[in-house]
Every structure is written in C-alpha cells, then in structure tokens.
Amino acid sequence: MKTTTLIAAFVVLFVSATIALASGDRPSQTASKLGVRNGVIYACVETNGSSATLGDLKLSNCHKGFRRIAWNIRGPRGLRGVSSAGKQGPAGPAGPTGAQGTQGPAGPAGAAGAQGPKGDKGAQGPSIGTFGPVALTGEDHGCVTDDPGNPNSPWANTTENRSFVVTPAQDGSGYFVTRYDLNGAFTAIVDSQHPGCNDDASFSKATKGTWNGVWTQKVSGKFDYNPDATINSSSATWDAFIAHVFGANGESPTVTFVSYEFDYYDSCGDHWRDAQYDPNDSSNESGTIGNC
Structure with a gap:
C-alpha cells in the first residue's frame, strides 16, 4: 500500500501530461492488470468521489468512480536545443619556438631600376709629354x-x-x-x-x-x-x-x-x-x- 501511495504521488505531478497522453499517443487501456509493463504504467485515477480523494491513482483494482489510464515512463523526444558558441576562453601560454625552416627558393629578379643622374665630369688626366x-x-x-x-x-x-x-x-x-x-x-x-x-x-x-x-x-x-x-x-x-x-x-x-x-x-x-x-x-x- 505504501508503494502504491508513492507512485500515486509521483503520478499526480504529471497529471496534465498523463491526460495529454491519454488523449493522444497513449497505450491501449485494454490491459487486464494494473502496474508497469514494457515501459508503460497502467493505473486508475479517481474521477468521482470526495474532494479529498479526487484525482488519486491506484495501481491495484479499479473500483467504481475510477477511470483506467496508462502512460509511457519515457516521454516523447523533446525538440533539439539551439546550439551556440560558448564564451571565449583565456589565451593559452605561448608555445615554444619552432625549428628553423628550410630556406625557400630565390624569388624572381626585380624590374630594372631607373637610370641614375649623370655623374660629375672627372678631372683631366695627364696628357702625353x-x-x-x-x-x-x-x-x-x-x-x-x-x-x-x-x-x-x-x-x-x-x-x-x-x-x-x-x-x-x-x-x-x-x-x-x-x-x-x-x-x-x-x-x-x-x-x-x-x-x-x-x-x-x-x-x-x-x-x-x-x-x-x-x-x-x-x-x-x-x-x-x-x-x-x-x-x-x-x-x-x-x-x-x-x-x-x-x-x-x-x-x-x-x-x-x-x-x-x-x-x-x-x-x-x-x-x-x-x-x-x-x-x-x-x-x-x-x-x-x-x-x-
């Protein structure tokens, strides 16, 4: 009886979800026994009684004033959450200097520069004699x-x-x-x-x-x-x-x-x-x- 009460309390927290399941994608209510089978909970909920017990769940026999219900233990898969990048973490320490790379090939020759200005006239060299x-x-x-x-x-x-x-x-x-x-x-x-x-x-x-x-x-x-x-x-x-x-x-x-x-x-x-x-x-x- 104690076990039944704990399960009933748990079920009360999800009444609205249970009702939604019963009206939509819920297991068949033709099972002959109450309890948990194959991931489905079979129970009775009081629908006609005193206000103190209205909505109680039973996992034993369904009496007059109770309605047989069932729901999956695992609910339907929820929508995929929105993915986003986390906050930028702090910069890590500088790594060690890498090894000297091999020398690259010589680049192409540059274009010829412009002709420079004419130089000054040199001093006259010694003449014959x-x-x-x-x-x-x-x-x-x-x-x-x-x-x-x-x-x-x-x-x-x-x-x-x-x-x-x-x-x-x-x-x-x-x-x-x-x-x-x-x-x-x-x-x-x-x-x-x-x-x-x-x-x-x-x-x-x-x-x-x-x-x-x-x-x-x-x-x-x-x-x-x-x-x-x-x-x-x-x-x-x-x-x-x-x-x-x-x-x-x-x-x-x-x-x-x-x-x-x-x-x-x-x-x-x-x-x-x-x-x-x-x-x-x-x-x-x-x-x-x-x-x-």
Missing part, C-alpha cells in the same frame, strides 16, 4: 749684392709642386721643355738680403709669401726621348730631368735657354719678378720682397 707634378722643398736665390764671395746665397726657403711639359718643335729640330713651379710658398731667412737687385736691405723677420714660375728650354742634338719615363724628387732638377728623359742610354743632348719668369708676393703687397724673356736680352727683373 707631361711629367709630374713632384712636391719639392728647397732654397731660392735672389739678386744678392752684399756677399761678393757668394753672390747666389739663398734668401728664402721654399716649397712647390714641379712639373715638366715636353712639346715637339714645329720644324722637327727637337723638343721644347717647360718647367712649371706651382703652388709655391716661401719663408724669408732672417739677416739675408732682400731678393731685388736694387735692394741691399736685409730681412729682420721671416717674411712669408707665395710664388710661381715658368722656365722653358729647348732640347736638340743627340737625344733619345722617352715619353714613358716617370720622375721623382731626385730627377726633378733641370740636369737630372734631361739626363733621365732624353739621355737614358748615354746620349748628350744640347740644351738651349729660351725664357723664364718667376713671381713672388707677400701679404704687404710686395711683388718681386725675376724674369728673362729673350736669351739675347738682359734680365727683366723688377720689384723686391721686404719685411712684412
């Missing part, structure tokens, strides 16, 4: 008159860049050689005489200034000109240059003076020119360099 320049240091000799025993004593220490340029004579008689002394600088020797021929005063200070010079001579006679020769400081004097470039095999060329001009300047505006423009003329010297 040019030797040097050679950087030199030395002494300069002026028109000294106060030392009869040494009329060519130096008046200044000098530096310059020296080159020689050789050009053929138009009549085929030889070559003209012009010596260029460029970018020169001088420092006067204290107590030496001023360089001008008409200036017998002496330097009381080491006057500084600039100078340049051009000196041309002609080479003729027996010579063997070598335009591939190179010079250095030891072959940059007149005698050494002629022997090195025109007499390397023992020849003895004839050297004839043509002309020269040397100009000296200091910051005080002094200008001394030591020059001779014709072998048959006297010196064309003028001016002087003084204390500055």
Whole structure:
C-alpha cells in the first residue's frame, strides 16, 4: 500500500501530461492488470468521489468512480536545443619556438631600376709629354749684392709642386721643355738680403709669401726621348730631368735657354719678378720682397 501511495504521488505531478497522453499517443487501456509493463504504467485515477480523494491513482483494482489510464515512463523526444558558441576562453601560454625552416627558393629578379643622374665630369688626366707634378722643398736665390764671395746665397726657403711639359718643335729640330713651379710658398731667412737687385736691405723677420714660375728650354742634338719615363724628387732638377728623359742610354743632348719668369708676393703687397724673356736680352727683373 505504501508503494502504491508513492507512485500515486509521483503520478499526480504529471497529471496534465498523463491526460495529454491519454488523449493522444497513449497505450491501449485494454490491459487486464494494473502496474508497469514494457515501459508503460497502467493505473486508475479517481474521477468521482470526495474532494479529498479526487484525482488519486491506484495501481491495484479499479473500483467504481475510477477511470483506467496508462502512460509511457519515457516521454516523447523533446525538440533539439539551439546550439551556440560558448564564451571565449583565456589565451593559452605561448608555445615554444619552432625549428628553423628550410630556406625557400630565390624569388624572381626585380624590374630594372631607373637610370641614375649623370655623374660629375672627372678631372683631366695627364696628357702625353707631361711629367709630374713632384712636391719639392728647397732654397731660392735672389739678386744678392752684399756677399761678393757668394753672390747666389739663398734668401728664402721654399716649397712647390714641379712639373715638366715636353712639346715637339714645329720644324722637327727637337723638343721644347717647360718647367712649371706651382703652388709655391716661401719663408724669408732672417739677416739675408732682400731678393731685388736694387735692394741691399736685409730681412729682420721671416717674411712669408707665395710664388710661381715658368722656365722653358729647348732640347736638340743627340737625344733619345722617352715619353714613358716617370720622375721623382731626385730627377726633378733641370740636369737630372734631361739626363733621365732624353739621355737614358748615354746620349748628350744640347740644351738651349729660351725664357723664364718667376713671381713672388707677400701679404704687404710686395711683388718681386725675376724674369728673362729673350736669351739675347738682359734680365727683366723688377720689384723686391721686404719685411712684412
């Protein structure tokens, strides 16, 4: 009886579902015994009685005032729920660095770039017949008159860049050689005489200034000109240059003076020119360099 009461209480909770099943897809009520068979519950529900017992279920005999009913223990399959993605979880820790992959194939060659701008013009190279320049240091000799025993004593220490340029004579008689002394600088020797021929005063200070010079001579006679020769400081004097470039095999060329001009300047505006423009003329010297 206790078992019957518990089952009846359970059934009361699903009366509405049971009634719906009885009116729809419910098992046949022709079974002769009440109880549970093959997943179906067979029972009686009180439909006519006191209000206290109305709706009670019985799993034993159905009496007058009860109605036989039945329902499945397992209800019909419900509708499939709506699926949706869950909330984004937190990011996991970074994994270890993978192994170095193999080098991929070379990519295709890129398109040719646009032509660049034209470069600056380069400096002119040495022409045939040019030797040097050679950087030199030395002494300069002026028109000294106060030392009869040494009329060519130096008046200044000098530096310059020296080159020689050789050009053929138009009549085929030889070559003209012009010596260029460029970018020169001088420092006067204290107590030496001023360089001008008409200036017998002496330097009381080491006057500084600039100078340049051009000196041309002609080479003729027996010579063997070598335009591939190179010079250095030891072959940059007149005698050494002629022997090195025109007499390397023992020849003895004839050297004839043509002309020269040397100009000296200091910051005080002094200008001394030591020059001779014709072998048959006297010196064309003028001016002087003084204390500055």
